[in-house]
């Protein structure tokens with residue numbers, strides 16, 4: 001039997017996978033205080049410069065082909081990540097802070113990377129056994145580094161999946 005938490009995670013993932021981005025706006029906490037920071041200050045983020053440097057290499061070698069070199073969701077042969085292919089499968093979404101990924105806690109992001117999308121009917125490969133836990137953490141830093149400060153600040157308030 002599925003744990004409720006897992007079901008919720010799957011639901012959130014499914015929503016992301018089918019691109020119903022607008023469906024998520026009502027779950028945002030409007031009382032959240034937005035960061036007014038405009039300057040990009042890496043020191044305010046959870047990752048170190050070493051993790052970021054390692055993550056960038058991992059990202060370009062393993063993720064960029066599908067998610068785009070700048071995590072913008074325009075991978076090889078893809079014009080529009082919201083348009084499914086002939087099999088009804090969606091291309092990799094942007095994970096640069098413009099789409100849905102920032103609605104997920106670090107725990108959920110890591111689980112997505114570790115398990116991939118196949119358990120949920122998606123196509124993202126699983127990275128378990130291919131990237132260590134530390135490497136998976138670093139690669140999150142790599143794509144989060146594209147997130148604008150205001151988005152990062154909102155994500156930072158999401159402590160639960």
Ligand code: HEC
Pocket residue numbers: 013016017058059062063064065066067090091092093094095099100101102104109112113116117118121122123124125127139140
């Ligand atoms: C073969 C293409 C492919 C590769 C390679 C790939 N992804 Fe994905 N990724 C996807 C697809 C497609 C999805 C959407 C869910 C699905 O269909 O599985 C996704 C979803 C995600 C999500 C969730 C996005 C959201 O909006 O919730 C994250 C995070 C992610 N990928 C990170 C990565 C990272 C990090 C790497 C490299 C280690 C990577 N992906 C490599 C195709 C890929």
